[in-house]
Amino acid sequence: MTMTSSETTSVRITGSRFGYRFNIVGMIGFSVILFWAMVAIFAPLIIPYPVGEIVDFDYFGPVSADFWLGSDYLGRDMFSRILMGARYTVGISLAAVTIACFSGVVLGMTAAVAGGWLDTVLSRFLDALNSIPSKLFGLVVVAAVGSSIPVLILTLSVIYIPGSYRFARALAVNINAMDFVTVARIRGESTWYLIRSEILPNIVGPVLADLGIRFVFIVLLLSGLSFLGLGVQPPYADWGALVRENIGGLPFGAPAVMAPSFAIASLTISVNLLIDNLPKKIRDRSE
């Protein structure tokens, strides 16, 4: 995936400028991510109003002391809905990115170590999958099997397996050519041992950084699908679905439209900032 290669080059460039410690920008990114993770876990305990209840007489109400982010198209409290929306956006994306990266990395390492026809067939097939634009892939699957949270998680992970596979395979091929792997192979170690004990420890840093980037892609795609009405379905609402619900308030400049977008942006930008400012020790293994 060309995106990933340009991503890593720019990571390296910004890295050399910012030095090698966890700097302030990285810390800010990390704390925002931590904040949203906490919100996602404890949302039901901290929301000021129940999410389904109409509490404001006005619809598309402005920001006020009672309703911190205004009210939505039915007069429900926007602040509570965004806090609860974090559960769906963060939860679904995290589940999808875990599946995608786990499968991609295992397949990538296997292909690199095994080589031969397995490598060729797998690479060809996953490259072909990769050449379906991601949003389109989502649309086709949702059209075919309908939208539910398990379907969304699986679809999102299938879409991002090829990218993760390519990244892991490229790294693993380099490690695979090193002497200690040859030695292990001559010792008669199994493929599984080679993958787990020789290759994986040497690529784990860049793979984790790649996981972060892919998490951002997944959050954006999930929000996009929900915005089109094909993602998370009512009565549940993730941040993308919240924007869709309240798009009618756009001509009035209602806070209900922009607030969920800002939530998405704060999460994705923070992840990008954190990854761009990771300690060099973690990133440099990608070379």
Add this chain to the structure above:
Amino acid sequence: MKNRVLSLALSRLLIALITLLIVSFAVFFATTLLPGDTASILLGQAATPEAVEGLRKAMHLDEPAIFRFLRWIVGLLQGDLGTSYANNMLVADLIGGRFINTLKLAGVTALFSVPIALTLGITAAMLRGSLYDRAVTVLTIGVISVPEFMIATSAVLVFAVYMKWLPALSFANEVTSFADLLRIYAMPVITLTFGVSAQMIRMTRAAVIETLSTPYVEMALLKGASRPRMVFRHALPNALGPIVNAVALSLSYLLGGVIIVETIFNYPGVAKLMVDAVATRDLPLIQSCAMIFCLGYLLLTTTADIIAIVSNPRLR
């Protein structure tokens, strides 16, 4: 070594064809996964078993999936895209005009974003590390990390709601004058330009920086060439391949972008047609639209790769 370039380019083309076959396979089977029998869904609950059986025969639904796939592919190659389930119109007729609308939108966006992105990307790379470069980098990261609909809604908020310069919605069939044309295209084009340019700036900047760090550029610096001369005479001609490659790849971002932009601005293009088709589960229409998008995407990425092969001096 002209032959080597040619054979590499040809093999890339062959790979693209194989990919297209796999993709069409995937699209076809994803859409036939639909639970339930298409014929009985189409005829509704009141249908007699005989009528359902008749329709199944007429639609070749009683044949194995692989035959239906082959029939579909052969139909596509002959220009027969099938008939829409929703309103019994030919898919080709439904798509025709809208396809041109989408192409227009993409063309206008490319016209704006390519010069803007190249200027910003190349100058940012030249002034690497300066305040200007940092501002450009931060802005592009910002634009890339937010969803397209946020750019679109922000654009509406700024230009239509607060400044009242432009209409919030656009309809391409009401164009009567040049001013109308500008106003109607403005919002979708602004939104798409932001997204596409951000990708393009990042990739262009990376490509130019890579060339600037090569030994021959250092040599040019050491022999006393001025900075502009060093960039324009020594670096840019060699960075041209990667830059054009970056442009083609970034334009493929348009395909994802138009889906959101056409929906939000009510633009009558193929992407809007497809989103509507998904809502009504109109499979022949979805399949055809999906194939159009995949074809466009493959065309752009393959062009990008072939340009990279042809422009690589090591292969000549």
